[in-house]
Every structure is written in structure tokens, then in C-alpha cells.
Amino acid sequence: MINVQSNNNLILSQVALGCMNLPLEDEIKTEEIIEYALSENINYFDTADLYQFGRNEEVTGKILSRYRSRHDFTIGTKVGNEFDRHLQQKIGWNPTAKYIKGQVKNSLHRMNVDSIDLYQLHGGTIEDDKDETIEAFEDLKAEGIIKSYGLSSIRPNVIDYYIRNSNIDTLMLQFNPIDNRPLELMTSLEDVVVMARGPLMQGLFTQKSAEVLQHKFPDGMFNYSSDELNAILGELMEVSDDLTALSYRYILDSANIIVSGVSTLEQLENNMDSYRKSLEINSSDFSGILQKFKKLRYEEHRI
Helix, strand or coil: CCEEECCCCCEEECEEEECCCCCCCCHHHHHHHHHHHHHCCCCEEECCCCHHHHHHHHHHHHHHHCCCCCCCCEEEEEECEEEECCCCEEEEECCCHHHHHHHHHHHHHHHCCCCECEEEEECCCCCCCHHHHHHHHHHHHHCCCECCEEEECCCHHHHHHHHHHCCCCEEEEECCCCCCHHHHHHHHCCCCEEEEECCCHHHCCCCCHHHHHHHHCCCCECCECHHHHHHHHHHHHHHCCCHHHHHHHHHHCCCCEEEEECCCHHHHHHHHHHHHHHCCCCHHHHHHHHCCCCCCCCCCCCC
């Protein structure tokens, strides 16, 4: 496993475990996934306070605490979405300093940790008092409550502000060969660790791509018709029948980390096999096909 070092000296594995879809109802299965991830030298685990309204932090934190004496790892969580645990529903967006500083205590308690390795703003709008939000993160960092902070957003104007006016260590956004909108931002992101979520595009870059295309995207997606997607994916499969590995190779040519969200152990095992294959792939072998993917751009929230 290749590791990536952030400006704030976070050492993060090139593949991270996205914890949002872990089978929390079966903690034995969840622990099997986490234990396997650790055995594969995955050392970054990504959760959020909003996931299952705090339950994800609790289960992930509890299981990882059992391995702390044997493994070095980083837990990242997110804040900003106000929710009601009892009603099990999101209430609204709240990036105020008061809210962030209050919620960090709840996350610390749920994850049973003394400090949070990576605390990320879970969204953001250009109308926010962004300086207040940044100051809150800086205060928490100065107090040792968090070690670093980052942003999870797909809004170019928000990303641009935080890049220019804060010390964010990481940026998380959806990125894969189909949703390649982040490419237009990459030149401005050289000083942050870019984390790609959604690397499989809801299953299109898997062995089940034809089935996913038929059932999830019969009318296509983004600027693609279903026929266009089917044709391009078919050409990719002539290069390799492991579409996941090809997507990973594409992502890692521009981004730093792949966030692999899984709900079963088998999915993670397959993803790790694909990751190893991706390290042996030369992007030039399928560069001609990659040129057929449309170069998308963010149409809203532009700078």
C-alpha cells in the first residue's frame, strides 16, 4: 500500500475505507471488514456525524479502538449537517463556530477518542460566514482537539475560498472517469490531499456495469446517453475486464486517495485486488479511450 503525506504530516493510505455503508446492524461483519482493511494496510477510515445520525461514528470508533495498540490509523469525520438523533432526520445546514465546537465534543465521545485526526466540513455554501467556520477549525486545532481539518464539497466557489483562505489539509469530492468535473480544479489543489469518493460511479466501473447501466441509468447520466456509456465501457473492457482497476488508475493519475466505500467484505477484497492491478496499469494503454469521455465542468456554484 502506498501512503500519502499531507502538509500537516498526516500519513494516509492511498486507499481509504469509506464507512458510510458499513453493515452496522451486524457488528461482527463490520469488524471483519475493518480488520481486513487494517491487514491490507489501509490506515484511513472516513466517517461523518451525519451517517446513521451518529451511529456510524459510534460503531466505527468502538471497533477501531480494539486495534489501536497494534495498528497506526487515522479516523476522519465530518460536521456541518445539523440532525436530530431521536427523530433520525437531518434538520439543516449549520457551519457556525458555536455548532462546530459543540458537535466536536459529541463526535469525540461517540468515537471514544481524545482528539480527531481529520475534521472535515461536510458541505458548505458561498453564503456561509466562511471566515467564522475557518476560525472555529483553527481554534480546535490550536487547542489540540483536532489535528487537522479539511473540506468535503463539490462547489467550486466554496472550494476556491477555502483553498485561498484556510489551511485545509484535504479536499474530498466525487471523481471518476465519468464524473471528471474535478479535473478543472486540479491545478489549484496542489497543496492539499485530494480524496476521490464515488470511484465506481455507483457500480458502473465494476463487473456488473451492464446491469447497473440498465437498472440505474436507463436514460444515461450527466451528458451521456445510455448508449454512449455502454459503448465507452465496452471499449474499456477490451483493455481490461477489471473496470474498477482502470477507474482507480485514472483517478490516481490526478487525485491522491481513493475512498472505497463498501458494505461487504467481498466488495473490499475485490477493490483491493483492483487497486493492486491498477498499480501495474499504464494509463497510456487506454489513453485513446479515455479521450472519449467528455470533459465535464461544474455548471453551478462557479467562481
